Amino acid sequence: MRRFAFAVILALLMLINTGCWDYREPGEIVHAIALGFDIDDDGQYIVHLLFPNPVSPATGGGAETGGSTENQPPTVTITSVGQTPMLAITNAALFIPRNISLAHVRLILFSTRLAREGLAPVIDLLKREPEIRLSINSVIVEGDIKTLLTSTTPMESSPAMGLNRLLNLGADVSGALFAGPILDEFVKLPRPGHEMTITRVTVLSGAKGDGGGEASQLQPTAMLNGGGAFLGTKLMGWLSPREAAGYHLIQGDLRVYFKNLIVPGTEDFFTVEIRQMAGSFKPEIKDGELQIRISVKARAAIHDIVGRSMEQVPVLLTDPDVTTSMRERVAEAIKEDLVLAVERAQELGTDIFGFGFAFYRKFPKVWAELENDWPEIFKKLKVEYEVEVHAIRPGLMFTPIP
Amino acid sequence: MKVEKISNRQLLFILFMIQSTIILSTLPVFTTGNADQNAWIAAIMSTFGMVAIAAYIGGLSLKFPGLTVIEYSSLLLGKYAGAFFSFSFLWVFLHIAATDTRIYADLIGGQFLRETSFTFIITVMVVLSALAVYMGIETIGRAADALFPWFLLFVLLSLGVSLTGFDIQNLQPVLAQGWGPVLSSTASPIGFAAHVIALTMLIPALNKPEKGVTVGMQAMLAAGIILTMAAVLVPGVFGPQHGKYLRYPFFTMLKTVSPTQFFERFDVLSVLAWGFGLFIDVAVYLYCGSIGLSQLMGLRDNRPLIGPMAVIWVIVAVSSYDDIFDVLRLFQPHVLLPYVTTFLYLPFLLLWLVYLVRYFTGTLPAVPAKKGKERS
Numbered sequence: 001m002r003r004f005a006f007a008v009i010l011a012l013l014m015l016i017n018t019g020c021w022d023y024r025e026p027g028e029i030v031h032a033i034a035l036g037f038d039i040d041d042d043g044q045y046i047v048h049l050l051f052p053n054p055v056s057p058a059t060g061g062g063a064e065t066g067g068s069t070e071n072q073p074p075t076v077t078i079t080s081v082g083q084t085p086m087l088a089i090t091n092a093a094l095f096i097p098r099n100i101s102l103a104h105v106r107l108i109l110f111s112t113r114l115a116r117e118g119l120a121p122v123i124d125l126l127k128r129e130p131e132i133r134l135s136i137n138s139v140i141v142e143g144d145i146k147t148l149l150t151s152t153t154p155m156e157s158s159p160a161m162g163l164n165r166l167l168n169l170g171a172d173v174s175g176a177l178f179a180g181p182i183l184d185e186f187v188k189l190p191r192p193g194h195e196m197t198i199t200r201v202t203v204l205s206g207a208k209g210d211g212g213g214e215a216s217q218l219q220p221t222a223m224l225n226g227g228g229a230f231l232g233t234k235l236m237g238w239l240s241p242r243e244a245a246g247y248h249l250i251q252g253d254l255r256v257y258f259k260n261l262i263v264p265g266t267e268d269f270f271t272v273e274i275r276q277m278a279g280s281f282k283p284e285i286k287d288g289e290l291q292i293r294i295s296v297k298a299r300a301a302i303h304d305i306v307g308r309s310m311e312q313v314p315v316l317l318t319d320p321d322v323t324t325s326m327r328e329r330v331a332e333a334i335k336e337d338l339v340l341a342v343e344r345a346q347e348l349g350t351d352i353f354g355f356g357f358a359f360y361r362k363f364p365k366v367w368a369e370l371e372n373d374w375p376e377i378f379k380k381l382k383v384e385y386e387v388e389v390h391a392i393r394p395g396l397m398f399t400p401i402p
Numbered sequence: 403m404k405v406e407k408i409s410n411r412q413l414l415f416i417l418f419m420i421q422s423t424i425i426l427s428t429l430p431v432f433t434t435g436n437a438d439q440n441a442w443i444a445a446i447m448s449t450f451g452m453v454a455i456a457a458y459i460g461g462l463s464l465k466f467p468g469l470t471v472i473e474y475s476s477l478l479l480g481k482y483a484g485a486f487f488s489f490s491f492l493w494v495f496l497h498i499a500a501t502d503t504r505i506y507a508d509l510i511g512g513q514f515l516r517e518t519s520f521t522f523i524i525t526v527m528v529v530l531s532a533l534a535v536y537m538g539i540e541t542i543g544r545a546a547d548a549l550f551p552w553f554l555l556f557v558l559l560s561l562g563v564s565l566t567g568f569d570i571q572n573l574q575p576v577l578a579q580g581w582g583p584v585l586s587s588t589a590s591p592i593g594f595a596a597h598v599i600a601l602t603m604l605i606p607a608l609n610k611p612e613k614g615v616t617v618g619m620q621a622m623l624a625a626g627i628i629l630t631m632a633a634v635l636v637p638g639v640f641g642p643q644h645g646k647y648l649r650y651p652f653f654t655m656l657k658t659v660s661p662t663q664f665f666e667r668f669d670v671l672s673v674l675a676w677g678f679g680l681f682i683d684v685a686v687y688l689y690c691g692s693i694g695l696s697q698l699m700g701l702r703d704n705r706p707l708i709g710p711m712a713v714i715w716v717i718v719a720v721s722s723y724d725d726i727f728d729v730l731r732l733f734q735p736h737v738l739l740p741y742v743t744t745f746l747y748l749p750f751l752l753l754w755l756v757y758l759v760r761y762f763t764g765t766l767p768a769v770p771a772k773k774g775k776e777r778s
Contacts, residue, residue: 006533013530021517130513133667135660183567183640183658190643361571364578 030054030098033075034160036145037085037122038111044081045121047088048109049100050149050160051076075158077149085125102131107160107167108138108182109148110198115140115228115235123186123233134183137167140228140235143203151221159221166224167199189233192367193356193374196230197247200238231350231375239344239352246341249296249334250353252279258303259333264325268307272300272330272392283358285366291382292355294338300330301393317398331387342383351378408543409609410617415550416543416604416682417621420597421452422557423679425629426652426672427505428733436735437587438642439573444584445633448591449626455595456618459746462753463605464615466769471602471753472694477767478756485698487749492694494599494745499687500719501729503527506680507719508726509650509673524719531684532712535692536705539607542685549678556675560652561631563668566661568638589735591629596742597683598622603690649726688715 036048056072078095082088093100108126110119126132141148149159156162185196202225226244228235239247248254256275263270277298284291302317317323345352356374360367370377408416437444466474471491476484507523515523534542577584598618605614636651639659648654653676657669689704692711696704723729732738760766 006537009533013526021519021522022515133660134658135666181567181658181660187572187641187644191641357571361574364575 024099027054028098029101030096031101031104033104033158034107034109034149034163035089035102035105036109036111036141036149037114037119038145039114039117040081044083045085045088045114046079046081046111047085047092048145048149049078049080049089049092050158051078051096052158054098075149075160077146079146085122086129102129103133105132106136107164108136109145109163109201110138110140111145112140112142112228112235115198115230118232118234119230120233123189126182127186134186135181137164137180137199138182138185139163139167139199139201141201141203141222142225143222148201148203148222153221154219163201163222166201166222188354191354191357192360192371193351193358193378194354195350195352196233197227197239197352198230199227200225229345229348229350229352231348236348236350237344239341242337243341243344246337246339247345247352249277249279249338250281250294250341252277254279259330261326261329261333263305264322264329266307268305270305270326271303272326273303274298274300274330274334274389281353281355281358283355283362285363289382290359290370290377291384292353292358293384293386294342295386296334296338297388297390298330298334299391299393300327300389302326302395317392317394323392326392327389330392331389334389335385335387338385338387346379346381349375349379351375355381406538406540406607407609408539408604408607410613412543412546413601413604413608413614414617414621414624415546416686417598417600417618418624419546419550419553419679420600420683420686421594421622421625422553422628423676423683424502424594424597425591425625426557426560426632426679427502427509427650427676436583438579438583438646439575439637440577440579440584441587441633441637441642442573442630443577444587445591445626445630447584448588449623449630451588451592452595452598452622452626453619455592455747456598456601456622457615458754459598459750460601460605460615460618462750462757463602464612465757467611468606469769470606470694470697471599472697474769475753477769478753478760487752488694488698490745490749491599491602492691492698494596494742495687495691495694496715496718497722498597498599499684499691500715500722501732502680502683503715503719504723505726505729506676508729509653509676512726513653514673521716521720525716527680527684528688528712528715528719531681531688532708532715534681534685535689535708539604539689542682542689545685546682549682553675553678556671556678557628560656560668560671560675561628561635563661563665564635564639564655564659567655567659568635569641570638572638572641573634586735589739590733593733593735593738593742595622596746599746600686600690603693604686684715688712 030051032049032051034048034050036050038046038048040046053072053074053076056074078092080088080092080095082091089100089102108122110122114122126134148163151159153159153162156165185198188194188196201222203222204220224241226239226241227247229237229239245254245257254277256273258271258273260269260271262268275298277296279294279296281292281294284293342353351357351374356367356370356378359370462474463469463471466477469477472484472488475487475491478484479487503524506527507520511518511520511523534545598621601614601618605611608614608617632652636655637645639645639655640648640651645651653669653672656672657667659668660666688708688711692704692707695707695711696702701707723732732741757766
C-alpha cells in the first residue's frame with residue numbers, strides 16, 4: 001500500500017513538473033533565424049527579424065484553416081523600432097501573430113552606422129539574453145540590411161542561411177575576414193591590448209529586396225569584403241580583403257588564399273594557392289624599445305601559368321633557380337599583405353592583432369606602465385617580419401607545354 | 403525494526419555530488435573574482451583547504467563512534483551548551499539546503515520556466531527530496547548510487563566539450579598580480595567546504611564508520627579536482643575579465659561552446675548534473691536536519707518532523723533572499739568565510755578544544771552504547 005501511494009505521488013509530481021505555466025504550443029512559436037540591428041536619426045534602434053515562413057510550401061507548411069499559401073515566400077522579414085534593442089525586438093510582436101523565439105538565431109547583422117556609433121547596447125543584450133547563443137556568426141552590413149534579408153539568395157532558401165554558409169565556407173578560401181563565434185570577439189572587449197574585428201558584407205546590386213525573381217536570373221546578393229576594425233565597441237574603419245588576409249596570417253588562422261605573381265625572368269603570371277600557413281608573433285623589448293616579430297611559414301602550389309600573349313610559356317619548374325625565385329616571390333607577396341594589415345591597423349589606431357595583449361602576457365610589469373598610452377604606442381610600434389615559403393608544388397605537370 | 407546503513411562508497415558519492423554541484427553552479431564566479439587567470443592556482447590551494455576541513459569537521463566523529471555531532475556536542479559540552487551549539491549546526495543544515503535550492507530555482511526560473519512561480523519550483527524540489535528523506539538514508543544512498551554515474555558522465559562531458567573553446571592565452575600571465583588575489587580567492591571555496599558537515603551526521607550510518615573521515619577527505623579531493631578543472635576552463639574560454647561577470651559561468655560556457663556546427667547546446671548537461679546533485683544535496687541536509695532535531699528533542703523517529711521541516715525549508719529558500727544579488731552578497735569572501743566560521747568552524751574549534759582538555763585531564767565521557775538508527 002505504501003509503495004502504491006509513493007508511486008501515485010511520484011506520478012502526480014511528473015504531471016506538475018512539465019512546466020505548465022511556461023507551456024507554449026509549438027505551432028504558436030516562430031523562430032527568428034537572423035537579427036539585424038540598425039539605428040535611425042533619432043537614436044531609435046531598428047531591428048530586422050528574419051523568420052522562416054511557417055506556412056510557406058518551401059518550409060513544409062500549409063494552410064491551417066483553408067486559404068491558399070502557395071505564393072507565400074519562404075522567409076519573412078519584420079522590421080520594428082524601439083528605444084532600446086530589446087524594446088525594438090518586443091515591438092515586433094505587434095506585427096507577428098505568433099510568439100517570437102530567439103533560440104534559433106544563427107546570424108547577427110549590424111549596420112555600418114550602428115557599428116560606427118557603438119555596439120555596446122546590442123552586445124549587452126546579446127550577452128544577457130538567455131535564448132541567444134554566442135556561438136553564432138556576426139557581420140557588419142555595408143548597405144541596407146532589410147534589402148539583404150528580403151532578397152532571394154541563389155542556392156539557399158534564405159539570406160541568413162546563405163550568409164552563414166558564405167561565412168563558414170566561402171570566407172575560408174577567399175582570404176576575406178572570416179567569422180568565428182561572436183563570443184571570440186566579445187571576449188576581446190575587456191582584454192588589455194586587444195580589439196574586435198567583424199566581417200564586412202557588402203550588399204550587391206543583385207539584392208532586389210522584393211523576395212522574387214526568376215531562379216535562372218538570380219544574382220549574388222552580397223559579398224564578403226574584408227572586415228571592420230573596432231576600438232572598444234566602435235567601428236574605426238575597414239580592412240580590405242588583402243588587409244584582412246594579412247590580419248589572419250598574423251593570427252595564424254588563415255587556411256588558404258590565392259596570389260597572382262609574376263614568373264621570374266618573364267612578364268607572365270602564375271597563380272599560387274598558399275596553404276599550411278603557420279603564423280605567429282612575439283613581443284620583444286630590445287634596448288628599451290618595444291617591437292613585435294611576426295613569423296609566417298607556408299607552402300605554395302601552382303594552379304596556372306599564364307603568358308601575356310595568352311599562350312603557354314616555357315617556364316622551367318625543374319630549374320632550382322626558378323623555383324627558389326618563385327618561393328621568394330611568394331614570401332615577398334605574403335609579407336606585403338602582412339605590412340598592409342599592420343599599417344592599416346596602425347593608421348586606424350586599433351590593436352586588432354592583440355600585440356598589446358601579448359606584451360601584457362609576457363611582460364606584465366612593463367604593461368602596467370604602457371596600458372594607458374597603448375593606443376598611441378601601437379601606432380608607432382616597430383614590427384619585424386619573417387616569411388618562409390618551404391615548397392612550391394607544381395600541380396600535375398612540371399612545365400607548360402608550348 | 404531495522405537499522406539503516408549506507409556503504410562508504412555511497413557516502414563518497416553523496417559528498418562528491420553535493421560539493422561538485424555547488425562548485426559547478428556558482429564557484430567560478432568567486433574564484434575568477436579576484437584571482438582572474440590564476441583561478442586554477444586558487445582552486446588547487448582551496449582543494450587542500452577543503453580536504454583539511456573534512457578532517458577537521460569529521461575527525462571528532464571517530465572519537466565518538468556511532469554518535470552524531472548533535473549527540474557528542476551534548477556529551478562534551480553538557481546538555482544546554484551542547485543544545486546551543488547543536489542549533490547552530492541545524493541552522494547550517496537548513497541554510498545550506500535553502501540557499502542551494504534557491505540558486506538552482508533561480509537558474510530554472512530565470513532561464514527556462516520564466517512564467518512558473520518561483521515558490522512552486524522550490525516546493526517541487528523540496529517535496530521530492532522530502533519524499534526521499536521519508537524513505538530513509540538507505541534510499542538516498544541508493545539514489546546516489548544510481549545518479550552518480552550519470553552525474554560524473556555529464557560533468558566530464560561538459561568539461562570535455564568546453565575544451566573546444568579553450569584558449570591558453572586567457573590563462574596568462576601567471577601570478578602577475580602576486581599571491582594576494584590568489585590567496586583571497588581561496589576564502590569562498592573554503593567557506594563552501596561547510597557542506598562537509600553532512601559527514602558528522604552520516605558517519606554513524608556507515609557500514610565502516612572508522613573510514614568515514616577518509617571518505618570525506620577523498621570526496622573533497624575529487625570535488626577539488628572538478629573545481630580546478632572548472633577554474634581552468636571557465637577563464638580559458640571566456641577570458642578572466644569576461645568570465646567573472648557571468649552569473650552562471652559554467653552553464654554559460656556550455657551554452658556557448660560549439661565543438662561542431664551540428665553538436666551544440668550542451669548546457670543541458672550541466673542543468674541535469676546540477677539537478678541530480680541538488681536532489682541529493684537537499685535530501686541529505688533535510689535528513690541531517692530532521693535527524694539532528696529529533697535527537698535534540700529526544701524523538702525515536704525523525705519522520706514526523708520531515709513534513710514541517712520541508713515547509714520551513716521552502717519558506718527559508720523563498721524568503722531569505724530578495725533576489726540573486728542577495729545570494730551573491732552572502733557568497734562574497736568577506737561575508738561567507740566569517741559567517742561559516744561563526745556558525746561552524748568556531749563551534750567545532752570549541753568542541754575540539756573541550757575534547758582535548760577532557761582527554762588530557764582524563765574526564766572524557768564514555769560513549770553510550772548505540773545500535774544505530776532504528777526504524778519501524
